[in-house]
Amino acid sequence: MEKLRYGVMGTGRIVDRFVSAVRTSSEGEIYAICSRTEESARKKASELHITTWYGSYEELVKDPMVDVVYVPTINFMHKEHALLALAHGKHVVVEKPMTLTHEDTKELFEEAEKRGRFIMEAQKSLFLPVTAKVKEWLEEGRIGKLNLMEYDIFVPDVSFQWFYHRDMGGGALLGSGNYIFSHALYLEKSDLTELKGQAVLGDEVDLQCTFLMKFEDEVLASCKISTLAKGESRCVLYGTEGKIYIKDFWKAREAELIDRSGESEKIEFPEPFEMFYEVDHINACIRQGILHSPVMDKEMSLSCARYTDLLYEDYYR
Numbered sequence: 001m002e003k004l005r006y007g008v009m010g011t012g013r014i015v016d017r018f019v020s021a022v023r024t025s026s027e028g029e030i031y032a033i034c035s036r037t038e039e040s041a042r043k044k045a046s047e048l049h050i051t052t053w054y055g056s057y058e059e060l061v062k063d064p065m066v067d068v069v070y071v072p073t074i075n076f077m078h079k080e081h082a083l084l085a086l087a088h089g090k091h092v093v094v095e096k097p098m099t100l101t102h103e104d105t106k107e108l109f110e111e112a113e114k115r116g117r118f119i120m121e122a123q124k125s126l127f128l129p130v131t132a133k134v135k136e137w138l139e140e141g142r143i144g145k146l147n148l149m150e151y152d153i154f155v156p157d158v159s160f161q162w163f164y165h166r167d168m169g170g171g172a173l174l175g176s177g178n179y180i181f182s183h184a185l186y187l188e189k190s191d192l193t194e195l196k197g198q199a200v201l202g203d204e205v206d207l208q209c210t211f212l213m214k215f216e217d218e219v220l221a222s223c224k225i226s227t228l229a230k231g232e233s234r235c236v237l238y239g240t241e242g243k244i245y246i247k248d249f250w251k252a253r254e255a256e257l258i259d260r261s262g263e264s265e266k267i268e269f270p271e272p273f274e275m276f277y278e279v280d281h282i283n284a285c286i287r288q289g290i291l292h293s294p295v296m297d298k299e300m301s302l303s304c305a306r307y308t309d310l311l312y313e314d315y316y317r
């Protein structure tokens with residue numbers, strides 16, 4: 001069977017890793033890349049050994065050879081670029097956050113449904129073998145009843161300028177919030193009942209933020225994202241009889257369980273291109289002709305967007 005041909009929009013930092021992930025996947029291949037200028041398209045294509053390149057996004061989506069468009073452009077352009085790809089009949093994978101608001105995310109899903117095309121927000125953490133194992137530990141009751149989740153993300157010294165502009169979709173919450181929301185919602189199945197947050201704002205955006213989530217079955221999640229401090233990014237899940245520690249949970253290659261007897265069990269999955277598990281999932285969904293991922297599904301993306309909207313009301317009031 002022919003592989004699914006990916007077209008990549010833009011030449012941003014994340015592109016190299018996604019290209020390697022598609023090339024590691026069994027059913028995908030990188031077919032083309034585009035940029036707003038011919039020069040940067042040609043340069044990136046040469047660096048990544050991509051034979052087809054375009055100096056505009058329009059040319060990429062018009063190429064009938066492209067099956068799937070990957071949208072890793074800056075946050076505020078995701079919606080426009082995803083709509084452009086859908087208008088030309090492409091399946092679409094949109095980097096997180098899918099759009100800047102719940103309303104826009106809903107609109108993107110509706111447009112993809114209308115056109116009968118697959119759409120998913122990229123969220124690699126849900127497809128990692130570490131996450132699957134952690135979920136299994138929780139379901140087996142290895143830490144008793146889960147009661148407390150702690151999420152810490154530290155991204156000090158952010159150097160790219162659009163991060164500091166609110167209208168471009170910058171800020172700590174839009175940068176990393178969906179990693180936390182989707183991971184917590186994936187592991188904790190009861191409904192979220194309360195969400196409260198606080199932030200430290202710079203000239204335009206939240207430079208660090210905290211939020212507390214309370215779930216129906218009395219689980220609390222305490223969450224921090226900071227660009228102003230250095231620390232250890234991690235998720236710790238505490239239960240009545242033990243805990244699970246996951247370093248860099250959104251790109252985790254290892255985790256540790258300390259169970260009721262104090263025994264430790266460690267797991268390791270040293271895959272260099274951790275996005276490839278997600279790409280394999282996307283390929284399988286498209287092959288099956290389904291329009292949404294059953295894992296990073298429409299509800300998950302809409303929830304992430306709704307929680308961001310709600311926290312923004314707290315942060316920017």
Ligand SMILES: NC(=O)c1ccc[n+]([C@@H]2O[C@H](COP(=O)([O-])OP(=O)(O)OC[C@H]3O[C@@H](n4cnc5c(N)ncnc54)[C@H](OP(=O)(O)O)[C@@H]3O)[C@@H](O)[C@H]2O)c1
Nearest residue numbers: 010011012013014035036040072073074075077095096097
């Ligand atoms: N899933 C993950 O693990 C992960 C990790 C990092 C980032 N991300 C996401 O990936 C996306 C890109 O992040 P990045 O760090 O790669 O960003 P970046 O390096 O700043 O690149 C973004 C690209 O967007 C394109 N672009 C289109 N319209 C633009 C405009 N009006 N102004 C500036 N650039 C424009 C540019 O490509 P051309 O100049 O070539 O057109 C630029 O290179 C973000 O949404 C981010 O949240 C995801």
